[in-house]
Amino acid sequence: MLNILKPFSTWIIIAAIAAALPLIFESSFALTLLSKMGVLIIFTVAYNMLLGQGGMLSFGHAIYFGLAGYASIHILNGIGEETLPYFPTVLFPLIGAIVGLFFGSIVGYVSTRRAGTAFAMISLGFCEMVTAMTLIFVIFFNGEDGIQTDRMVGPEPFGVSFGPQIEVYYLILFWVLLTVALMYIITKTPFGRMSNAVRDNPERAAFIGYSVRRVRWQAFALSSMFAGAAGSLHAINYEHIGFESVSVVQSGAVLFMAFIGGAGHFLGPIIGAIGLTYLDSTLADITEAWLLYLGLTFSGIVMFAPGGLAGLIVMHGPIARTNKNLLFSLIKPYLLAIGSVITGLLGLIGIIEMLYFRSLISKGEGEIIIFWTEFNANGILSWLIFIGLILLGIFLSKRTFPVAKESWDNAISVVKTEISNE
Amino acid sequence: MSNSLKLTNVSKSFGEAKIIKNLNLDIKKNERHAIIGPNGAGKSTLFHLISGHYKLTSGKITLNGDVINNLEPHQINRKGLARSFQVTNIFPKMSVYENIRCGILWSLDFKYSIIKLVNKNKELNKKTNVILQEVNLQHCAHLPAGLLSYADQRALEIGITIAGGADTLMLDEPTAGMSNSETERAVNLIKQISENRTLVVVEHDMGVVFDLADRISVLVYGEIIATDTPNNIRKNKAVQAAYLGTEEH
Ligand SMILES: Nc1ncnc2c1ncn2[C@@H]1O[C@H](COP(=O)(O)OP(=O)(O)O)[C@@H](O)[C@H]1O
Numbered sequence: 001m002l003n004i005l006k007p008f009s010t011w012i013i014i015a016a017i018a019a020a021l022p023l024i025f026e027s028s029f030a031l032t033l034l035s036k037m038g039v040l041i042i043f044t045v046a047y048n049m050l051l052g053q054g055g056m057l058s059f060g061h062a063i064y065f066g067l068a069g070y071a072s073i074h075i076l077n078g079i080g081e082e083t084l085p086y087f088p089t090v091l092f093p094l095i096g097a098i099v100g101l102f103f104g105s106i107v108g109y110v111s112t113r114r115a116g117t118a119f120a121m122i123s124l125g126f127c128e129m130v131t132a133m134t135l136i137f138v139i140f141f142n143g144e145d146g147i148q149t150d151r152m153v154g155p156e157p158f159g160v161s162f163g164p165q166i167e168v169y170y171l172i173l174f175w176v177l178l179t180v181a182l183m184y185i186i187t188k189t190p191f192g193r194m195s196n197a198v199r200d201n202p203e204r205a206a207f208i209g210y211s212v213r214r215v216r217w218q219a220f221a222l223s224s225m226f227a228g229a230a231g232s233l234h235a236i237n238y239e240h241i242g243f244e245s246v247s248v249v250q251s252g253a254v255l256f257m258a259f260i261g262g263a264g265h266f267l268g269p270i271i272g273a274i275g276l277t278y279l280d281s282t283l284a285d286i287t288e289a290w291l292l293y294l295g296l297t298f299s300g301i302v303m304f305a306p307g308g309l310a311g312l313i314v315m316h317g318p319i320a321r322t323n324k325n326l327l328f329s330l331i332k333p334y335l336l337a338i339g340s341v342i343t344g345l346l347g348l349i350g351i352i353e354m355l356y357f358r359s360l361i362s363k364g365e366g367e368i369i370i371f372w373t374e375f376n377a378n379g380i381l382s383w384l385i386f387i388g389l390i391l392l393g394i395f396l397s398k399r400t401f402p403v404a405k406e407s408w409d410n411a412i413s414v415v416k417t418e419i420s421n422e
Numbered sequence: 423m424s425n426s427l428k429l430t431n432v433s434k435s436f437g438e439a440k441i442i443k444n445l446n447l448d449i450k451k452n453e454r455h456a457i458i459g460p461n462g463a464g465k466s467t468l469f470h471l472i473s474g475h476y477k478l479t480s481g482k483i484t485l486n487g488d489v490i491n492n493l494e495p496h497q498i499n500r501k502g503l504a505r506s507f508q509v510t511n512i513f514p515k516m517s518v519y520e521n522i523r524c525g526i527l528w529s530l531d532f533k534y535s536i537i538k539l540v541n542k543n544k545e546l547n548k549k550t551n552v553i554l555q556e557v558n559l560q561h562c563a564h565l566p567a568g569l570l571s572y573a574d575q576r577a578l579e580i581g582i583t584i585a586g587g588a589d590t591l592m593l594d595e596p597t598a599g600m601s602n603s604e605t606e607r608a609v610n611l612i613k614q615i616s617e618n619r620t621l622v623v624v625e626h627d628m629g630v631v632f633d634l635a636d637r638i639s640v641l642v643y644g645e646i647i648a649t650d651t652p653n654n655i656r657k658n659k660a661v662q663a664a665y666l667g668t669e670e671h
């Protein structure tokens with residue numbers, strides 16, 4: 001019996017931890033945050049079927065997320081007003097999936113005829129078009145206000161009404177586990193493998209019998225389907241849907257999460273969705289400049305770690321497998337390098353915060369709290385401290401980075417010699 | 423013997439430049455046919471036309487009797503024609519094993535399935551190992567293909583090409599850039615994989631060509647000036663004048 005479960009042990013452990021989280025973090029803030037993370041995990045992993053697995057950069061994937069959300073809200077309202085027959089809330093993501101699959105198949109059929117830049121532009125065009133429609137077709141989309149709903153409709157099987165947030169959390173968790181497992185399995189199928197093949201070398205893929213366009217189209221449609229499932233949960237979670245859910249902003253957010261987490265690895269988008277949702281919910285309250293920091297982080301990742309956070313981790317896999325001590329020897333140079341960067345970043349953040357403060361908030365008075373410390377945004381001393389930190393950070397980085405790089409090169413060369421000796 | 427591949431009045435122009443001129447070629451079933459000719463003669467272009475990579479300007483190409491010149495590359499491949507490229511064309515980020523396995527998928531009718539698991543299929547993985555063994559790459563099966571040596575990458579490309587079980591194989595300069603010993607190994611491999619198959623090969627190394635080919639076609643400036651057995655080609659005056667005597671490519 002236990003042997004049968006063994007291949008799924010990781011999944012079971014993760015499921016158990018996720019199920020226990022609301023018991024550990026009891027606040028309603030935490031529960032809302034966890035629910036949002038769940039929805040965005042599905043959406044981001046779905047998006048990565050395109051970006052990471054299929055090599056297609058879309059700026060408009062919120063269309064399928066948002067439209068599924070609108071459809072779900074309308075159906076919930078219809079059930080509430082008894083113009084539609086009852087449909088179990090637990091199965092609503094299926095409705096979203098169908099909506100996503102439907103629109104994804106249509107738009108995908110058109111847009112996957114082209115690859116690269118043209119594909120990205122087409123996706124952007126469609127997204128702008130749908131966003132404009134939300135403001136034009138008021139009957140369906142209700143313009144800028146969006147639509148409200150009440151998720152407590154129909155009977156309450158086993159006493160579950162989906163009124164309390166905790167019940168919604170477990171609903172979302174169930175669908176996260178199911179859809180992420182399905183999407184993972186899909187990467188191991190002939191379609192999943194050929195999706196990677198088309199990403200890496202479309203020309204070669206055609207000469208082994210596969211229609212490149214068909215592979216891309218299927219990836220697009222499936223990715224939209226799962227995005228639609230996420231959209232349904234999003235609607236149920238907030239009991240509201242608005243035009244921003246189909247917009248370029250939402251599309252960009254999912255791109256950020258997938259890319260910062262690491263598009264090249266299946267776990268990357270999950271890391272990205274969890275991390276950025278957390279920062280978004282916590283930092284947005286603390287600083288006005290949150291979006292600026294997000295933008296800087298994204299640019300930094302694009303330039304210095306195109307594999308994202310997951311890429312940085314996976315990169316060390318061969319070293320860990322060859323020799324654990326080699327991996328440990330990297331810790332000290334890494335910590336020193338990270339410390340230098342953080343020093344510089346502290347200075348940068350201080351400057352940014354004071355600039356924002358002076359231009360947006362302050363009306364004469366200069367007291368500002370940065371890193372739990374009071375500074376005077378009008379006083380020269382505060383500026384000198386932060387500029388000093390930036391300079392110190394640069395100075396330290398110049399010393400610690402070459403050491404870190406050398407340690408890395410050294411470790412990799414050891415690994416290479418071991419491999420060639422095998 | 424029936425025709426495997428038949429080209430009738432095939433022409434190809436890029437803008438004003440006529441690269442392939444009214445070309446006729448019959449390649450017989452299960453023969454090894456070499457195409458030789460100076461650089462820029464149009465050999466690779468000819469391969470691109472046959473495999474569907476380029477569209478013809480005019481003319482007709484048939485494979486085992488079926489017209490193929492209006493088909494997409496993947497459709498031509500499914501009709502039993504597989505090719506390699508002059509510039510190595512593999513899936514560099516995937517493992518060597520996966521490269522080969524992807525090459526097999528269509529022939530085992532996996533199509534675009536999202537319900538079958540590639541790791542679980544015995545026949546698929548057995549066949550992958552057979553091909554790996556044939557091209558002698560078992561030792562690096564799990565390395566990313568992009569990390570292999572040049573010669574190994576060329577061998578892998580041949581592996582991908584034969585993986586789908588095509589009965590007509592086209593190899594574009596399979597030994598270019600190899601050392602003598604690597605070339606010898608590659609030629610043995612090509613001989614072995616082309617048993618009971620039709621082989622069309624572009625090759626610059628005359629030693630290889632005369633060793634390998636049943637018949638040779640000489641392509642000069644987009645025209646075939648002779649098609650014959652190696653011995654007759656050697657004696658052919660026009661060929662000597664146009665090609666063999668002047669330049670060793
Ligand atoms: N896509 C293309 N566009 C324009 N000219 C091309 C193209 N492909 C090949 N050519 C030209 O066709 C001629 C034949 O090239 P190619 O078939 O590669 O020769 P070979 O393989 O015999 O050395 C060359 O002059 C080359 O410049």
Ligand SMILES: [Mg+2]
Nearest residue numbers: 465466467508
């Ligand atoms: Mg050539």
